[in-house]
Amino acid sequence: MxxxxxxxxxxxxxxxxxxxxxxxxxxxxxxxxxxxxxxxxxxxxxxxxxxxxxxxxxxxxxxxxxxxxxxxxxxxxxxxxxxxxxxxxxxxxxxxxxxxxxxxxxxxxxxxxxxxxxxxxxxxxxxxxxxxxxxxxxxxxxxxxxxxxxxxxxxxxxxxxxxxxxxxxxxxxxxxxxxxxxxxxxxxxxxxxxxxxAPKLAKEDGRLDWRESAAVLDRRIRALNPWPGTFFSHGGETIRVLEATPEPLPVTAAPGTVLDEAPRIACGDGALRLLRLQRAGRGAMEATAFLRGYALPSGAVLG
CATH class of the missing domain: 3.40.50.170 (Formyl transferase, N-terminal domain)
Incomplete structure (x- = not known):
């Protein structure tokens, strides 16, 4: 044909x-x-x-x-x-x-x-x-x-x-x-x-809104990586989240609060454990290695 x-x-x-x-x-x-x-x-x-x-x-x-x-x-x-x-x-x-x-x-x-x-x-x-x-x-x-x-x-x-x-x-x-x-x-x-x-995606669609549930944020991370990518702001930097997993924890902290060194982040419902992260201009890293060179102290609130 x-x-x-x-x-x-x-x-x-x-x-x-x-x-x-x-x-x-x-x-x-x-x-x-x-x-x-x-x-x-x-x-x-x-x-x-x-x-x-x-x-x-x-x-x-x-x-x-x-x-x-x-x-x-x-x-x-x-x-x-x-x-x-x-x-x-x-x-x-x-x-x-x-x-x-x-x-x-x-x-x-x-x-x-x-x-x-x-x-x-x-x-x-x-x-x-x-x-x-x-x-x-x-x-x-x-x-x-x-x-x-x-x-x-x-x-x-x-x-x-x-x-x-x-x-x-x-x-x-x-x-x-x-x-x-x-x-x-x-x-x-x-x-x-x-x-x-299914609308055309834009870069801003990748911003994580911590008021959403951990399950919804997990789906966003899996859906929008590698493009446009998902991210949050902290200390004037944009940090990409490449992989995470939701955990159905009873959380009373404000959404976006770093709960511990895992690191787990408080969400509108449950918590999101960050597994792989990337700073601008740097390579992707497992969260444990990432935190050796970048501080996300407990109690910090992510944007």
Whole structure:
């Protein structure tokens, strides 16, 4: 089958490799343009771009697609049977959605209609969902509203974080898109009930609000690491929290109070034991090693 593949981050790479390995003809790979990265701000291609170059596939990096008639014409000239989209990062206009013979198929990292939008993996973890999954969806102009072709489920373990769930869903998405192309299953509309949205995350979403329960803060830490990361303020510094565990202790101290040398921090309900921390410009450290070089005295109140 003659395809275009449209994706950018690591999540999309297993699907690209699976389609190529299955013998599909990939006429073009569309990705986000290279971005400045690292201390030298060197222009760096995204994960899908790098994988496409490794596989010898042609890459296109349009900055925008809406109202770009030349880009629409170039897409139409590919003569596609289908386009596969996985976390591409640009909205496809109607002119492009209609071009491939079998339309555009999206690999979405949730069990639609739950968690439509930009951050479905993090949203499922933040909400404490017991499971999530991947939906293969026929794309239309609405935000993740198209009819569904296939879906697969993945359980979320009690200590799972975004990296583990991300990798499981990326592999599942690769297998499901191969099935969708081979089997051409009938599309079914999404249910009207149960719709939820996963907004795009910002750095400030990672600030820990100690008034929340320890269980909620634990979910936030597991959901938002490695990006945008979770943090608190103390002594004029921003300290990243990479790992923690909730403890259902009876706590009477004000939220944010350091309770002991563990260190345990008082929350709105229970306490949060910090396990791995990182100062700006430093490496990540186990809490015991971190505290040998940075004081979090009992009774201090964290911001």
């Amino acid at each position: 003659r395809l275009a593949f449209m994706g950018s981050p690591d999540f999309a790479v297993p699907a690209l490799r699976a389609l190529h390995g299955a013998g599909h003809e990939i006429a073009a790979v569309y990705t986000q343009p290279p971005r400045p990265s690292g201390r030298g701000h060197k222009e760096t291609p995204c994960a899908v771009h790098r994988a496409a170059l490794e596989l010898g596939l042609p890459v296109r990096n349009p900055v925008r697609l809406r109202r770009d008639e030349a880009e629409h014409a170039a897409f139409a000239a590919l003569g596609l049977d289908a386009a596969v989209v996985a976390a591409y990062g640009l909205i496809l206009p109607a002119a492009m959605l209609r071009t491939p013979r079998r339309g555009c198929l999206n690999i979405h990292a949730s069990l639609l209609p739950r968690w439509r939008g930009a951050g479905p993996i993090q949203a499922a973890l933040l909400a404490g969902d017991a499971e999530t999954g991947v939906t293969i969806m026929q794309m239309e102009e609405g935000l993740d509203t198209g009819p569904m072709l296939l879906a697969g489920r993945v359980p979320i373990g009690p200590r799972d974080g975004t990296p583990a769930v991300h990798d499981a869903l990326a592999g599942l998405g690769a297998s499901l898109i191969l099935r969708a192309l081979a089997e051409n299953p009938p599309a079914r509309p999404q249910p009207e009930e149960g719709v939820t949205y």
